[in-house]
Amino acid sequence: MELKGHVHKVQYYETDMMGITHHSNYIRWMEEARGQFLDEIGWNYKKFEDEGIVSPVISLSVDYKHPTRYEDEVFIKVNVIEFKGVKLKVGYIMKNAEGTVVCEAESTHCFVDKEGIPVRMKKLYPAFCELLSNMANEAV
Amino acid sequence: MELKGHVHKVQYYETDMMGITHHSNYIRWMEEARGQFLDEIGWNYKKFEDEGIVSPVISLSVDYKHPTRYEDEVFIKVNVIEFKGVKLKVGYIMKNAEGTVVCEAESTHCFVDKEGIPVRMKKLYPAFCELLSNMANEAV
Amino acid sequence: MELKGHVHKVQYYETDMMGITHHSNYIRWMEEARGQFLDEIGWNYKKFEDEGIVSPVISLSVDYKHPTRYEDEVFIKVNVIEFKGVKLKVGYIMKNAEGTVVCEAESTHCFVDKEGIPVRMKKLYPAFCELLSNMANEAV
Amino acid sequence: MELKGHVHKVQYYETDMMGITHHSNYIRWMEEARGQFLDEIGWNYKKFEDEGIVSPVISLSVDYKHPTRYEDEVFIKVNVIEFKGVKLKVGYIMKNAEGTVVCEAESTHCFVDKEGIPVRMKKLYPAFCELLSNMANEAV
Numbered sequence: 001m002e003l004k005g006h007v008h009k010v011q012y013y014e015t016d017m018m019g020i021t022h023h024s025n026y027i028r029w030m031e032e033a034r035g036q037f038l039d040e041i042g043w044n045y046k047k048f049e050d051e052g053i054v055s056p057v058i059s060l061s062v063d064y065k066h067p068t069r070y071e072d073e074v075f076i077k078v079n080v081i082e083f084k085g086v087k088l089k090v091g092y093i094m095k096n097a098e099g100t101v102v103c104e105a106e107s108t109h110c111f112v113d114k115e116g117i118p119v120r121m122k123k124l125y126p127a128f129c130e131l132l133s134n135m136a137n138e139a140v
Numbered sequence: 141m142e143l144k145g146h147v148h149k150v151q152y153y154e155t156d157m158m159g160i161t162h163h164s165n166y167i168r169w170m171e172e173a174r175g176q177f178l179d180e181i182g183w184n185y186k187k188f189e190d191e192g193i194v195s196p197v198i199s200l201s202v203d204y205k206h207p208t209r210y211e212d213e214v215f216i217k218v219n220v221i222e223f224k225g226v227k228l229k230v231g232y233i234m235k236n237a238e239g240t241v242v243c244e245a246e247s248t249h250c251f252v253d254k255e256g257i258p259v260r261m262k263k264l265y266p267a268f269c270e271l272l273s274n275m276a277n278e279a280v
Numbered sequence: 281m282e283l284k285g286h287v288h289k290v291q292y293y294e295t296d297m298m299g300i301t302h303h304s305n306y307i308r309w310m311e312e313a314r315g316q317f318l319d320e321i322g323w324n325y326k327k328f329e330d331e332g333i334v335s336p337v338i339s340l341s342v343d344y345k346h347p348t349r350y351e352d353e354v355f356i357k358v359n360v361i362e363f364k365g366v367k368l369k370v371g372y373i374m375k376n377a378e379g380t381v382v383c384e385a386e387s388t389h390c391f392v393d394k395e396g397i398p399v400r401m402k403k404l405y406p407a408f409c410e411l412l413s414n415m416a417n418e419a420v
Numbered sequence: 421m422e423l424k425g426h427v428h429k430v431q432y433y434e435t436d437m438m439g440i441t442h443h444s445n446y447i448r449w450m451e452e453a454r455g456q457f458l459d460e461i462g463w464n465y466k467k468f469e470d471e472g473i474v475s476p477v478i479s480l481s482v483d484y485k486h487p488t489r490y491e492d493e494v495f496i497k498v499n500v501i502e503f504k505g506v507k508l509k510v511g512y513i514m515k516n517a518e519g520t521v522v523c524e525a526e527s528t529h530c531f532v533d534k535e536g537i538p539v540r541m542k543k544l545y546p547a548f549c550e551l552l553s554n555m556a557n558e559a560v
Contacts, residue, residue: 011308013164017155019157020476024444024448025444028291046351060482061481061482067536151448152451157329163307163340168431175431196298196347198344199341202340203339292437293436296435297440350437
């Protein structure tokens with residue numbers, strides 16, 4: 001499956017007094033790109049929420065490689081690093097218009113219901129789990 | 141009633157590439173100060189939410205008088221401009237440590253339940269309504 | 281001149297515990313739309329900054345008409361309300377995909393150099409001033 | 421040296437539609453706590469910036485242990501993990517009012533001038549470097 005990926009244009013309100021994008025925004029772009037990714041593979045995140053399932057971030061790591069600035073376009077590729085039905089580990093590579101990697105990151109998620117109880121995804125969403133598992137394996 | 145008011149210290153992530161506080165943050169400080177104000181007069185906002193009542197902003201106006209910068213302390217005084225039981229109009233005066241007014245603002249709120257249906261505040265919270273009405277009158 | 285306008289897709293991080301978009305984000309979308317507008321009429325805002333001119337917000341007013349939610353697309357039309365060379369007054373109409381007006385707003389800006397000294401725009405950028413003045417007049 | 425640490429009260433605008441604090445805000449609280457920490461040990465970050473030195477984040481990792489909610493007070497302890505004069509590695513432990521660890525995190529920083537050229541901190545700020553190195557060693 002060839003995915004378009006997500007493009008984020010850096011906004012003025014995302015800059016800080018250093019004149020560059022404030023580092024906290026990349027975490028938000030990861031979320032944007034993740035939502036876009038799930039949408040592209042046919043599993044819109046909002047639908048999960050509508051069905052009572054949320055997917056909080058349980059950890060993340062971010063490597064800032066190169067600054068970005070107001071009006072820069074950031075191209076974000078998302079890939080599945082690991083998913084065996086419980087924890088979803090997602091990878092992100094962000095490049096600027098010149099192709100320079102500006103940020104590499106990972107985030108790990110679980111799937112729980114509104115009370116915080118883990119959801120048995122393999123049982124409830126076998127097709128989703130298989131798709132993500134396959135994507136993780138392909139990436140190796 | 142003598143109120144302490146709210147103090148907000150400008151954070152690095154609130155600055156922009158102009159080197160000053162991004163203007164959108166003042167709207168957030170208004171919310172901080174409003175919460176602090178309700179808490180000080182004995183009507184914690186979270187309690188309203190726990191009882192199923194939310195108070196969305198329906199309009200706001202903001203006059204930016206003087207820039208603020210990283211590490212500035214902003215002192216915010218809140219007052220009730222008008223409240224007759226339906227729409228709450230709140231005023232804000234923000235000063236820096238030198239006493240210079242940096243921002244003046246107003247926000248208007250309604251009180252609705254989680255389905256968006258207006259709540260009859262006068263009936264459900266007569267003491268709250270009387271207190272705010274009195275504050276509005278005193279201010280005149 | 282027929283302008284495309286700006287589209288903002290509501291992000292998860294823009295929602296609050298009320299389940300809707302936090303009101304402070306609309307101020308940020310105004311900035312996005314303003315930048316897009318200036319770009320479309322041939323006067324990219326970043327170029328002004330590169331030439332040492334910044335355009336801080338000196339006041340704004342916002343009317344929230346209808347809530348928006350995660351994944352909603354918000355279509356923002358920008359128009360020039362008034363510009364005689366000093367203060368630029370900009371109007372915004374935001375609609376959701378159904379065409380419902382979700383927010384109406386105005387912002388006023390000045391043009392200053394990096395030291396905060398007002399810049400004589402009419403002298404330095406006569407074509408820009410004429411274009412904006414004409415747009416303001418057409419709108420009447 | 422006994423440090424007070426930083427306290428952050430969760431704001432309404434920091435919550436998301438999941439009803440909890442949006443995960444991106446913890447990265448901002450790390451910055452708040454880091455600034456507070458530097459201030460407490462006598463090396464105000466703003467002074468570095470005034471002297472032309474900035475300290476961008478080059479990487480971070482965050483483990484979200486427990487959700488926080490509107491009005492929660494989060495107590496943040498900062499410690500120096502490693503500093504030999506070039507890269508500063510900082511640790512954060514965040515607890516709620518009950519003493520539950522809500523988040524553990526690390527961030528790594530470099531010190532550069534406004535052009536992005538690494539600054540020889542040991543030469544320019546030997547006392548600062550010694551203090552941080554000692555703190556890193558004590559922590560072992």
